[in-house]
Amino acid sequence: MxxxxxxxxxxxxxxxxxxxxxxxxxxxxxxxxxxxxxxxxxxxxxxxxxxxxxxxxxxxxxxxxxxxxxxxxxxxxxxxxxxxxxxxxxxxxRAAAQLEGSKAFTKGVCDEADIPTAGYGRFDTADAALAYVREKGAPIVVKADGLAAGKGVVVAMTLKDAEEAVTACFEGSFGAAGAEVVIEEFLEGEEASFFVLSDGTNALPLATAQDHKRAYDGDEGPNTGGMGAYSPAPVLTDALIAEVMRTIIEPTIATLAKRGTPFKGVLYAGLMIGTNGPKLIEYNTRFGDPECQVLMMRLKSDLLELLLASVEGRLDQTTADWRDEAALTVVMAAKGYPGSYDKGTEIRGLDTPATDDVAVFHAGTKRDGTRILANGGRVLNVTAVGTTVRQAQQRAYERIRDIDWPEGFCRTDIGWRAIARES
Structure with missing residues (x-):
């Protein structure tokens, strides 16, 4: 093909x-x-x-x-x-992709299908949104309704932060994406990602992962598109996965099918696992980035066959097989990201061929003759597999030490939650 x-x-x-x-x-x-x-x-x-x-x-x-x-x-x-x-x-x-394209659309699906999610309000004026956050208080979550490259969400721990986030949306910081705002209650718990394939009728569970959104060690600093991830996510037990399928994934697919806009493709549920069970934070309608990198390292099945089964409506006849090992990826980003950063800096030490256990996936690079240059904010995904998350982490950081890129940086603690569980 x-x-x-x-x-x-x-x-x-x-x-x-x-x-x-x-x-x-x-x-x-x-x-x-x-x-x-x-x-x-x-x-x-x-x-x-x-x-x-x-x-x-x-x-x-x-x-x-x-x-x-x-x-x-x-x-x-x-x-x-x-x-x-x-x-x-x-x-x-296009219609089904609104699950990612509009936070308000997804909340409407949750209301219709009785899917557990955070309480919310949706607003198209700054005054109404500000009145709502002042009434509810902090912590609270402010989201630009549309696509904002992973940067349109502010978890506001103070009322001042919430007010600034609302104002930024309506003053155009996220362009058209911020013309409407969804404001949600702050959920306590541990975040995790769950991926399924759908052919419009059937859902095939794939795997779990956990992302690291904050820029710096200790989950400090601004939100980013993701600074690293690992798979599987220990917080998502088999029992919780079954609950997520029953209460979140299957009702979503059934609701879109009933509306005449069946969902085909990969559905990525961002979840909060709290004392009251899993709740949906958001949907993405494509593989996550950098979660996809750890999923692909663990996948044993033929990816092309899985994608074809989704397109052709054959997921009920299909299975996905996974390596038992853990996979972990560390994002190397240009200094300054997620703010302003320089492009065009040279990266050395990328000549080592990828293996099934260690690979460097390029995120924002371009070739200039024999040189590899940085061409974005998130630039490399150094990814490794190990019998434990700790071993996968060690292998990834060993590979990073061989990369010569003074203008780049990375977090040094990717996988810390899972490693703490292993101890």
Whole structure:
């Protein structure tokens, strides 16, 4: 099969790495890709926001399946346009992708399906939103309704922080994404991520992971798109996974199917595990980043076959097999991230080939002749597998010590919650 992978981040490098192993694959293209993806795929200069250009490329190159990595093309309806042109595509429709594209939409699904989630209010004016946070007090969570590249959520521990977050949304800090705001109660507990594939009717559980959103050690500093992750997440026991499927995932898929907008693709539930059981924090409608990197390191099954089963409605006949070992990834980011940072700095020490146990996935890189240059905020995902999270962590940081990039930084404590449980 000939595939086109849409995207350029660490998630897409991990997907490309896993897809390249499939015996079904004959050719893999990536648009726009990055320096790491170029090792396993042919990069193509394609404007992925131009859906007709993507369709034309697929026809010209006889593409059998398009795999859409990031959320923005999904929310923009790329899958709809490809399917209308008779081209198979993995990912949800524009309507179903609203589970990620609009926090208010997801809250409406939760209300309709009685899905456990945080209490909330939704507002389209700053005055009403400010009155609400003053009434409720802090801590409280302020979310831009639309897509904000993982940065539109503020967990406000003081009323002042909450007021500043509301004001920032309505003053345009997140563009159109902040035109409406969802304000939620603060949930106590431990966060975890749970992934399933859906074919519109059936749901196939994949695996669990835990992300580290804060920029610095000890979960300090500003929220980021993610500074590291590990899988599995020990907090999500088999009993809790069964509860999440029954109370959150299955009602969501049934509700969207009933509405006539069935969900096909990967559904990523961000959960809070508290004393009252799991509650839904948010949905993403694609593989997480950097969670995808640890999932792909643990996946034993043929990824391409799993994606095809989702597209073709065969998940009830499909299983996903996983390595028993733990996987952990550490994000190396440009100094200054998630604020302003320099691009174009050289990274050395990336020549060691990836193995099934240690791999460096590129997130924001480009090639300049023989040099690899940083080309984003989150730049590398150093990923390793071990019999325990502690061993996976040790292997990842050993690999980091071989990377020469003075302009980069990383957290030194990725996996600390799981390692504390292992002690």
């Amino acid at each position: 000939k595939l086109l992978l849409i995207g350029s981040g660490g998630r897409e490098h991990a997907l490309a790495w896993a897809l390249a192993k499939s015996p079904k694959l004959t050719k893999l293209y990536a648009a726009p890709g990055n320096a790491g993806i170029a090792e396993v795929a042919e990069l193509c200069n394609l404007d992925t926001a131009d859906h007709q250009a993507v369709i034309g490329f697929c026809r010209e190159h006889a593409i059998d399946l398009v795999v859409v990595g990031p959320e923005a093309p999904l929310v923009a309806g790329l899958v709809d346009d490809l399917e209308a042109a008779g081209i198979k595509a993995f990912g949800p429709s």
